[in-house]
Amino acid sequence: MKEISKLLEVRESVRVVDATLRDGGLVNDFYFTDEFAKALYETNVKAGVDYMEMGYRADKEQFDPDKFGPWKFSSDEYIRKIVGDNNTDLKIAIMADVGRCNYKEDIHDKAESPVDMIRVATYLHQLPGAVAMIEDACKKGYETTCNIMAISTAGKEDVSAALDIICQTPISCVYIVDSYGSLYPEQIQRIADLYCNKAAKYGKKVGIHAHDNQKLAFANTIEAVGDEVDYLDGTYNSMGRGAGNCAMELLLGFLKNPKYKERYAFEFVEKYMLPLKESGVVWGYDLQYLVTGLLNQHPRTAIQFTKDERKDYLNFYQEMINLD
């Protein structure tokens, strides 16, 4: 049983990361207006959020800039357009996927960039690529974290070995990522135990990035906080791929550190997230995501179901169950 003090106290090592422009961008191809991005930035500053992830730095050779909004590529120049010199306590992060980021050319020295942190996202089979990117980013002066994706389909031995490799790089934090939204809090506790033990051995922090396929993104995140996980991803109104992520407004409400001010989250959701939903951008918990979560599968079939505006949940369930 967790100590009751954990519900009431401040843990100074906690860091809240807003991933709205990045994970949210996956559902609108990163077409956020500058006004939206600026209001989000100002909200994060006022709400006491620690990091704001301003999209991906994807390779323009691989992705056509005419087919995506600015936050797919998140150039230093574009970020500066929003944050200026960022003379605030909010730190700026971007995500760089192994194999999809031309990091040697597109990630410049920290001294020339408004970015503070590079989040390297990797699958288990790409670990050497992740290590190279992490070392490059650290050498250029950035705080660097690593998201190992899709661990719910991996064996514990593989994850354990991966943690040993990643924790020997100069990262500050390694993330538990529930890519498919398939994990229950009991499993998060077990996984957090593995991650935190490994991380402690190498002097690293642990983070969590959860998905809401089973309406457990917030529950899994606060389970993880209670298990000593420090870096917590959230998005306003849960905006994110498929079922979305841990809602920032829930997370700020839960954390007891007075620097976190959920009122600004309420304001931002009211003024920006609802109009975005009303404009036709679709995300959030629905039964097709529950199905892929239950079955521990990538949500791509459920995303297609959503795009096709299908509502025949039972057929979808049967299709998924009957796959060979």
Next chain:
Amino acid sequence: MKEISKLLEVRESVRVVDATLRDGGLVNDFYFTDEFAKALYETNVKAGVDYMEMGYRADKEQFDPDKFGPWKFSSDEYIRKIVGDNNTDLKIAIMADVGRCNYKEDIHDKAESPVDMIRVATYLHQLPGAVAMIEDACKKGYETTCNIMAISTAGKEDVSAALDIICQTPISCVYIVDSYGSLYPEQIQRIADLYCNKAAKYGKKVGIHAHDNQKLAFANTIEAVGDEVDYLDGTYNSMGRGAGNCAMELLLGFLKNPKYKERYAFEFVEKYMLPLKESGVVWGYDLQYLVTGLLNQHPRTAIQFTKDERKDYLNFYQEMINLD
């Protein structure tokens, strides 16, 4: 840490209770069509649900039958219209509120009724009334359970004393009720520990009825299952007062007993719950419910906010925070 076997095994003592007609009825004044009620009944039978709560048995002297649908009063005759002789494994329950049910006259002997279980709902200050109702229902031949409401605003000593009183009646099960949707899983674990210890002393079971104000109804329910709580309330598509309840489709997906078949939940949500939502009946997680949940308050102000079709979440938050 919970044993990993708890995620994979069957616990035969678990009972799933469908509360859609009852808690869901609170948002449409119990105006479900007979077709809906019948399809719900058939779904529960096929899905392996153990109990179906068919509304309240409210006192017609206190509530005008012209202003409510049939499931506010749930007469034996009306229930029979839907379930006939109910020659199935599904048991029928109704809820009876202390002070709002003329139980001496309106609850007949079990031998004359299609009802199997009476769920007595009480506030702490009504305990003697609850005891009288429980004794009456048990004497008439019913399985009887007790929901002690709004415990999140009560002291542990009061709850503990109430459990001693209630567990000395002939009930089968006492419920943890998170009326305001304010409790986190860590707190549920602590409360379940108290309830289960008391209940074990008297040979009783424990149940949970959760609300989704902080999107934790399912998370709190599965936390409770892991803590040895046996009776689990759910509603299809989370239909219930305010933010709603633990979603039946999530719960059946989680439970590993092969008798629970979530496919029928998907089918029912598709065919009946979505059209109900589209017809304008409103329920489910939204920020006004998060506010009352966070503040551990009755959701009535949030329900009014919803009825007024307000979307000024920040104003609402300020109003609630600034109450003296």
